[in-house]
Amino acid sequence: MTLGSLKHHEYNLGPILPNLAEGPQALSLAEQIATQLAESIINDEYAPGARIHEVAVSKEFQVSRGPVREALRILENAGLVTIQPRRGAIVSNLTVEEVDDTFEIRAVLVGLAARRLARNIASTDLAQIEERIARLQDLTTQADQDAARYVGISQELSFLLCAGTGSERLTSIVYSLFHQTIRYTRIGLSTPERRKTSAKTWAKLLANIQAGAEDEAEKTARELVGHSRAMAIETLRKEQRAD
Amino acid sequence: MTLGSLKHHEYNLGPILPNLAEGPQALSLAEQIATQLAESIINDEYAPGARIHEVAVSKEFQVSRGPVREALRILENAGLVTIQPRRGAIVSNLTVEEVDDTFEIRAVLVGLAARRLARNIASTDLAQIEERIARLQDLTTQADQDAARYVGISQELSFLLCAGTGSERLTSIVYSLFHQTIRYTRIGLSTPERRKTSAKTWAKLLANIQAGAEDEAEKTARELVGHSRAMAIETLRKEQRAD
DNA sequence: CTAACAAGTATTGTTGACATTGTGAATGAT
């Protein structure tokens, strides 16, 4: 596995591990490995529940197990893996209830970001958000392969929203929650109709922020994430019944 | 430093590192060390910004540096320390803005917990919450030394609120945010008057939850944390001016 | 055929040594 081996998704923008890239200091081996593993997990190269063997990773990156163990702890921070003492690390495998839960928490936090931006937003941030929302419209017509790209831009938008508030903490948490359920977000936005509804809500959110309507902005943001959530859960339950 | 060496605060209830104690499996050395260090940090035995030297800790616990490094990563997850590559770990040292930010995020999340509980709460959880709120009243009369105990019960209440929703994720995040600012919460609730206001709001929140008033419960919960926040920030700014 | 057991293997936990990088004191120049 190398840096350029992204499989079926290509968006690569935004910090995958927001806690890391804070200074110009060189990343340690552990952090480099964590970053690459994080990309692999987010790009579905590991199945949920799959075990991550320390020796396998250390061979792959040609390092000793020390940095690998540290990398796994970093990924645990990001919610991407679960570490069980003496049993190793597995790619986080959420139940339907946990997926639902994660979406709801994210909805509330994005709501907070929206509220803050409605109160006060920098014009440069606003412009970037506008540009992304315009691009969303173009991805609501074609077939399913647009889903991944749409979700990629959604991710950028979530990032811009949070980062625009100036809170690294909020950004970090929302990103973590986003990544934990990105697989299900893709599922939820798999049809053009669903993406159309989503894009409309994004536009409404933008209008609320521009109007400085704090309460409305928060509500719309919750609605926005809530929509993805409902779609994802619905599909998940169907899949579950099919098994 | 041993397990019984708590300095000036004694409340010890609730999981300090919620991510850990999930199974009956024996804790690894790293997790034991993380737990003890977390207690020390929360009990103000380390000053914010103080460096935590790996060798010092490894000597103190008579283990090698490997588990210590892992413990520090676990504490990073909990937001208690900050790790800078090649520069080591320091006890998290928040700016006034970051403290403010952390309180606001927690307010929103506790608001979500309150909303969920208003929708559906188990009678056993309700009873436990009632009991704690009753105890809060007793700590609003005496002098400043009650503050730590009051905050301890507040912590238990936050935990009961979150745990009552059944969301481990929410509980974990709120706990992390709580611990990150516990020092400032103590400062914020240092006078009996402030604790009286806080206790009244807790009672109101309980009433909202019992009445099943979701919107009101969320609002009151935000108010509750917002109160601590305002008090803490006010005191912090005063202190800052004094320097 | 299933269930319990046991031995062997694979994997994680821990250690101490070595390599690399950051830090601070001492020295010297401006």
Place this chain on the structure above:
DNA sequence: ATCATTCACAATGTCAACAATACTTGTTAG
């Protein structure tokens, strides 16, 4: 006196080997 430079020391980063635990496979008894 202040600032830059050098060098020694201290701290973190990494490694490979050993220890302890968990898992798997094969066996045997029921």
